[in-house]
Amino acid sequence: MAFDAPTSRTRINRLPKRGDYSRETIYGILDAAFLCHVGFVVEGQPYVIPTGYGRAGDTLYLHGSAASRMLRTLAGGVDICVTVTLLDGIVLARSAFNHSMNYRSVVMLGRATPVEGDAEKTEALRVVSEQIVPGRWEQVRKPSVQELKATAVLALPIAEASAKIRTGPPVDEEEDYALDVWAGVLPLAMKTGAPVPDPRLDPKCAKVPEYLERARRKQS
Amino acid sequence: MAFDAPTSRTRINRLPKRGDYSRETIYGILDAAFLCHVGFVVEGQPYVIPTGYGRAGDTLYLHGSAASRMLRTLAGGVDICVTVTLLDGIVLARSAFNHSMNYRSVVMLGRATPVEGDAEKTEALRVVSEQIVPGRWEQVRKPSVQELKATAVLALPIAEASAKIRTGPPVDEEEDYALDVWAGVLPLAMKTGAPVPDPRLDPKCAKVPEYLERARRKQS
Structure with missing residues (x-):
């Protein structure tokens, strides 16, 4: 499946030229990061919690304490949103209005399901570990049965997703280019x-x- | 009002020793960042969108195109969650299980209201601008009446909030300290x-x- 046909929920409405639905772009952004913000709803109230993740194929893996509210809520198969943001720079225009940021972000919608089975959980945890520090997993002590029991691992199919990207210099109103103001980009990484x-x-x-x-x- | 009495919705349940509800801690984190992730719900589906912000006193200001779905949704006075995350390091333990991250995060819950009036909107936009690049506002062309009309500005009272912080080295199982594994923190900023x-x-x-x-x- 390609994302080239966005759903009504993932279509970029604001500044559509910044939208991208190709798997290549989306996975490129996901693979360049390891921190996401997970959105879920409890009794009508949305919560947004930062956490690490790992991607393997078309699946995003999340993990955490089996006792955490977020993991227990997500395991219930509720609608969630997982957002990954890489901030690349502050775009300094000549007018306040045209200031912006350069960034690469991905928004994923879906429902996660618990990963069951010690071997499956261990493999998913390896994926997360390798996303954060490639090479580390090989060296460290692997999870015990007890530790696996205390860890919840969730799999989110990456099926409904969009990327939004801004790059390049500021874009000012034509008459503002004459203003005596430094303009450009302050890179961030x-x-x-x-x-x-x-x-x-x-x-x-x-x-x-x-x-x-x-x-x-x-x-x- | 102090946050020293967390509500049932902002109390840190997982690893409560990482929780902090003091205004000093929360505002310290908010003032060290300028990017937040805003969570809101449309037809039962949560969305998480990255955006810049500014803090003045007990108010967090958000802004964006008056045409954006997020801004229009938020202006309706719905329940939102605004999360700010500063990632400080990857905590490399001797066991996979005890790996962690050092971070400072704030979760705020509430409802935002539109800022009305050109002077009030301009001042809020100044706050956001100064949060991102202090000193910039003075130099650039200020928003025109037209530009103000195209910009939605929202104010979120910082009334229900919590911080979560992890610092320091890994904490391993006592028997794991004998393992032949490099352990420590890889700082991130x-x-x-x-x-x-x-x-x-x-x-x-x-x-x-x-x-x-x-x-x-x-x-x-």
Whole structure:
């Protein structure tokens, strides 16, 4: 299935030229991030909660404590919205009105279902872990049966989704270009700092793993 | 009013020690960011949309095109959730299970009301502008009557809110500290890059304004 035919719920109405429904664009944005904001409704009140995610194929995996309200609500198969936003810059125009932001965002609608079975849950958790720090999963102690029981894992089929993207310089009213105002873009990006060792790190483990150095280079 | 008495809707149930309801903490987080995710419901379906904001006193201001679905929906006085998330690091534990993130987030619930009157709207837009790039508003062309008409501005009273914060190193199971695994925190922060001039920038405006250099230093 392609997203090239947006539904009435995912069609970009405001500034439609910023809308994109191709799987390539949407998955490109999803794969460049690992934090999403999940929207769900409890007794008519919407809640928006930040959480990590992982994508594999056409599925988005979410996880959390089996005791959390969000995970319990989502597991009930309710309508949710998962939004991923990458902020790329502040667009500084000559008029206040034409200020904007450069960004890449994806909005996904659907219903999540619980991932059942220890092997299936472990694989989904691997996907989430690899999305956040590729290479880490291999090194760490895997979840015990007890830990799997305490963890809820949910799968959201990526079936109804849209991307919205803005790039490039400001667009001003023609007469404003003559104004004596600096205009352009202040780029923004999430950057990594130097890894901070756990105070309890055994000196024999002091060497920062190569995959972390890679993660650093990729982001900074 | 203090937030020291959380409502049943804003009380942090999961890991309550991460919860904080003080105005000082909540406003500190709000003032360190400018991007929020707004959750609202249309025909039972939640939507989560990223947008800029500004805070003045106990009010959060949102703005957008008067034609946007989000702004029109919000102006109807429906229940919304506004969430602000600052991601500070990836917490790398020795077990997959104890991985986490360091973050500061605020969840606000309430109903927004339209800001009416050109002077009031202009002042609210100034607040949003100053939150994003302090100093910019003074320099740019202010909104015309036409532009104000095309802009919807909403005020959300910050009355029901909670913060959630995690800081510090990983916390592992006692027996896992003996594992041969690097553990610690990979810091993350939104950083600015070098300002990119508009290709149409008049050479006489080429000097990057001091307030932009300040914004850069603050974030990078």
